[in-house]
Amino acid sequence: MHIARNWRVKKQRYSLTGEICHHCGSKVFPPRDVCPECAQPAYDPLQLSGKGEVYSFTTVYEPPANFQEQAPYSIALIKLEEGPMLTAQLTDVEPNQVHIGMPVEMVTRKLMQDGDEGLIQYGYKFRPRIMAH
């Protein structure tokens, strides 16, 4: 596992911390060096609400190593309320219950673990919303 690489992105991965561009106001996820809208370099951290909806999705039956015990599971393109689109695993839902436009919310879950002795990686996933608002 890439311990250093995972450690560097823990903030965005645990809690969906993005950025807001203070030139054009665009909300950006994941954080990057240059605003994708106006190409300016400056930005501030922004805690995203974690609310969004399923834009499209697919079901994984033959996952890569370290994800095998979770199959089958759905991967979705999520459109966040603040605007950015991201890809994430869905959880707490059977693949046949997922639909486009489904309201979802971010939760922090185990992404994978490196056997019985290695590190556990945590990060965002999305599940059907529990509360209407």
Place this chain on the structure above:
Amino acid sequence: MSKQTLLKPSRAVGIVGYGAYIPQYRLPASEVSEMWTDGAAAPPITEKAVPGLDEDTATIAIEAARNALVRAGIAPTDLRAIWVGSESHPYAVKPTSTIVAEALGAAPMVQAADWEFACKAGSEAIIAAIGLVGSDMADYAMGIGADTAQGRPGDALEYTAGAGGAAIIIGPAEKSLAVFEGSISYVTDTPDFWRRPKAEYPSHGMRFTGEPAYFHHVVMAGQILMETLGRTPEDYRYVVLHQPNVKFPSRAAKQLGFKPEQWETGLLVGRIGNTYSGASLVGLTAVLDAAEPGERVLVVSFGSGAGSDAMSFQVTERIRDRRLLAPSTEDYIARRTVIDYATYLRYRGKLLMK
């Protein structure tokens, strides 16, 4: 009782935010009884909550803590302590509390540590938070109790060993939704339940777990606190006791002089199982979801080994608005997907059992 028995800080404090989390999967106790006794054994509960493959004590603690923060209406960086009590920390060495602190956005300027005292670890963390805020070292501190309890397949504990947790944020009394009135703790060296470092499953002293352990500590702690505060059961609208099954807390509450309508709201074990460090605290969250301003609640935890913390709270007007800000404990109990024994084995990783 001398006045010094009561634990109460000079600065008035209380609960400013609370949150619960319960995984959605449910294993009916009948599945366990059919697997091991052909259905002959009468189960101690109806069903228990089982964590999904991607859940553990850290993820349970994170969601409960986020709900508590939303209800408190404070920034994560306002927290000066995040203390997680559990007997199922994901790592033997590497704190759960730093994962929670990072996920909340409370790191790096925060106390963080994991607490252990069987099922009493969470309430102990809350009393420490009360001390930290009560001494004016901090304005806000969070105590969490969360567990994904394991029982040996076929053992009596397999019916009830559940998963869930609750987070309580302590802050100044004038910002509280429930004011802290005082607590006492009662501990002895009693070997009712234990697990050695390399053992996968716990051992317990069978019938020894009842009278000298659970009942003695829970009843003594509850009684001494009420006597010290000059209270009787009639002064309390609600009582929440540690709940390893339905029978123990019902009997102990009755022994203390309470009536079913006082304990039923916070007695959740029949529907979610024993959430260990979470048990009395998740019960407290269900009570806070229902309580009216002015009403009092008595909470008594129990941890094997053994000891109890008894705490008294009085609910304030702030409860009305704040409880609506996050999912209620009943919302999580109602979110329910029943699984069979085979799926349970897969979710609990027991298929890899050596």
